[in-house]
Amino acid sequence: MFKIKGKIIDSSSRLVMGILNLTPDSFFAGSRQAGATQLLQSAEKMILEGTDMLDLGAVSTRPGAVKVAEEAEFERLIPAVKLLAKHFPDVIFSVDTWRSNIAKAAVDEGADVVNDISAGVFDPKMLDFIASQDIPYIIMHIEGTPETMQIKPIENRVIDVVNTFLTQRISMLEALGASRIIADPGFGFGKSLQSNFELLQKLDTIRVKDYPLLVGLSRKSMIYKYFNSTPEDALNGTTALNMAALLKGANILRVHDVKEAKETVKLYNMLQQD
Numbered sequence: 001m002f003k004i005k006g007k008i009i010d011s012s013s014r015l016v017m018g019i020l021n022l023t024p025d026s027f028f029a030g031s032r033q034a035g036a037t038q039l040l041q042s043a044e045k046m047i048l049e050g051t052d053m054l055d056l057g058a059v060s061t062r063p064g065a066v067k068v069a070e071e072a073e074f075e076r077l078i079p080a081v082k083l084l085a086k087h088f089p090d091v092i093f094s095v096d097t098w099r100s101n102i103a104k105a106a107v108d109e110g111a112d113v114v115n116d117i118s119a120g121v122f123d124p125k126m127l128d129f130i131a132s133q134d135i136p137y138i139i140m141h142i143e144g145t146p147e148t149m150q151i152k153p154i155e156n157r158v159i160d161v162v163n164t165f166l167t168q169r170i171s172m173l174e175a176l177g178a179s180r181i182i183a184d185p186g187f188g189f190g191k192s193l194q195s196n197f198e199l200l201q202k203l204d205t206i207r208v209k210d211y212p213l214l215v216g217l218s219r220k221s222m223i224y225k226y227f228n229s230t231p232e233d234a235l236n237g238t239t240a241l242n243m244a245a246l247l248k249g250a251n252i253l254r255v256h257d258v259k260e261a262k263e264t265v266k267l268y269n270m271l272q273q274d
Helices: 036-048 070-087 100-108 125-133 158-176 193-201 235-247 258-271
Strands: 002-004 007-009 015-021 053-057 093-096 113-116 137-140 181-184 252-255
Touching: 015 036, 015 258, 036 053, 036 070, 053 070, 053 113, 070 093, 070 100, 093 100, 100 113, 100 125, 113 125, 125 158, 137 158, 158 181, 158 193, 193 235, 235 252, 235 258, 252 258
Parallel strands: 015 053, 015 252, 053 093, 093 113, 113 137, 137 181
Antiparallel strands: 002 007
């Protein structure tokens, strides 16, 4: 258990993280923020809908996404962190980056959490930075990189692969002195359609040392490809799978649609009452 701005984060939490994309090419067009005014409006809307935290990303990690230069990520992300931290100082902000220099700059400007899709693999300096400050850190499993992850996605033994990876990275972090860790199994990041559903079906076996578990299922291809539709048509499927994730032990839902996710959490909580 640990706290971020007074909010308890542990294995009994059922929280919602709202996604704010600062990229021009995010897979879900509805999440893209065009300028400071829209960013502030979107953040305020999510806050009013009850989000527990906001996650800002300035680099698309959709399948096939090309790597963005560090300077471009900095120019997109850091002013946005500074702006939101100024306007909403009581809100928990996470930055979605795998670069330690970007993470440090974001934390200096008011970010509270670092959300790293590579768990420190893409930038070996990240773990030392996280441990030196004991910053809340979300580690995710990815097979390959965003550019390559769907060329040969995991077809078999996905539970073993994800568990082994998360356990190893958590042990490395603990050895360095980090303790405020959140684990993300990485739905859609280098897994086949069937492996994604197996991961969700057996999500309750992913828990590592009682650390909180974050899931990002929102409008992903495991939903819209299954129905032969688009991300724009995947809200209902997202809600259904978010409930399944909660029932399997998910602690944080990372979503594009805060209102619907908060309602899902409230219904889940009703189901748990005696």
